[in-house]
Amino acid sequence: MSSSAVAADTVFDAEAANARRRWITARVIIYGLLTLFSLIYIMPLIVVILNSFRDLPEINHNGLIAWPRSFNPIYWYQAWDTYCVGGTCAGVKGNFFNSLAMTIPATIISTALGAINGYILSKWKFRGSEIIFTCMLLGVFVPGQLSLMPWAYLLGKLHLTNTVYGLILLHCVQGLSFTTLFCRNFYVNIPDDLIKAARIDGAGFWRIFWKVILPISPPILIVTVIWQFTGIWNEFLFGVIFTSGTQQPITAALVALGANGLSVHAYNVSSAAVLIGAFPPLLVYFLGGKYFVRGLTQGAIK
């Protein structure tokens, strides 16, 4: 090693050392703040999870926000199977299945209709199709509460009040604006030449939809399914107004759980029931979340 190289090694570069120190400080501050905020966001969930395993006397003694001194999974069982909601002592499992029976068909039907609508409104435009699209778009901006009265009337006429079928119909219609908007905006970016080529190749409306359009659609369909599933599952207002008792979806039942008329509030059972109710949308999000983020930004950068 030459002498000049040795000298270079020993030279203290004050500039570089300062830059390095500043960089470290900045990182510490950034990660410190990020950690702090994530703790704040996750805190309620942790409290609920912990409370779902604590005994009631201990909760009453130490307060809702405290480190658990007891651990008992029985409350999950009670919430699911035996706890009394509105006079029926069978837990929330019935309501959970109501929610599934409502959410799955409503999600599938509204997504399928949205895809077909989007396909027509982007690739088979006709006189007035833009007006129809604009009208459907209004549904995105009209608050759901506005449609309470019309729905009450309609469901009554159809004898669908207090049934899961009524809610399926309601959510299909309410969701159509969003699913149509999502799919139409996705399909608009598919080149028209593809449709023309398929038409010359001899394919008709449905064959083009099945063979050409649907295979390109997974990104937007995943987004739509997640959006619809979480939206319908978490929806509360329609559920609580148009159903009661054993017909209620789980979101409505959770409220009934909290207002069961007993003098003592079973925080542990409530917590477990809330977590049961929150589980399916979380699962859907964990399974499809990365597609969700990807799908929402698709087309934005093209």
Added chain:
Amino acid sequence: MASLTIRNAFKNYGMVEVLKGVDIEAQQGEFVALVGPSGCGKSTLLAMIAGLESVTSGEIWIGDRMVNSVAPKDRDIAMVFQSYALYPTMTVRQNMLFGMEARGVPKPQQEEAIKRVSALLQIEQLLNRKPGQLSGGQRQRVAMGRALVRDPALFLFDEPLSNLDAKLRVEMRTEIKKLHNRVGKTTVYVTHDQVEAMTLASRIAVMHQGQVQQFDEPQAVYDRPANMFVAGFMGSPSMNFLPAQLVEDGGKTAVAVRGADRVEKLALYNGAADRAGGRDVILGVRPEHIFRYHPDLKNQKPGIATLPAPVELVEPTGAETMAVMKIGESEILGRFDPDEAPRMGETITLGVDMSHACLFDPTTQRLI
């Protein structure tokens, strides 16, 4: 196989007239190029032949069938798009099968067609790839393959080479020509590139503002352009136009051009020679018909007229040298052999090959 006849076709979008009475006839097996600047209606016309656009009025015949109200799939046509329009989720094989499946062609026949066409286009090794895994030229081949497997009566090409880089474009142009020679199908080819039209077509329809300006064989379109638009559009660099006058000069008709300090008279040659004098005309001369004048050229080429011209600008391109020269108030561009190229500032004696010159009417802009 079939011929194509378009009679007095009009197309309106609301108040906008896109096509104003187009007449084109393609013989069986002919290669017709529709060429023109963007917005001239050539792509609309092609879409109308394909059935993707309706016909406002007029008739389109494929073979002996009027197809105005026939659906695209029943017209027995195949089309190659500028964007290729390959189905992105399907393999090359599936792309080519799609049309045959939609039409219910029997399986053995499908396989046989794929084999034949993929051998013809040399895409056998690509059959299991998806379009996203192909290069531009390969996609182009597959798009042609998809059109070929169906064995249609009529081939339509919509600017198929514009998305390729310059080198590949020339290669594929040759491929298309070879392909047409081998398959011999009636073909309509839309392009804005006049070189493509010249090299490929058996007849060219030059379109401008929704009308066919000229429909003729390539050399005829080039040599005897019907009007100043066609003359300017076909050929690169384009034809020089000089305002001039027809005059009598020693018993013959000549074109008088205003030079720097005097009027230069260029004697007309051949068919153009016996025209009455005294009227204003536009003289059209292509850059390659201008050269440095040698006295012995007169013996080789008849009909050469001479005039002096100061050289304004010289642009060597290697194979040839372009020079801009001043004739009176106007500028003309000449295409020179590099050995004979003029120098900047020089005043050169130009030889103009009047046997190839064109005369246009200044008001109607038509060829006289």
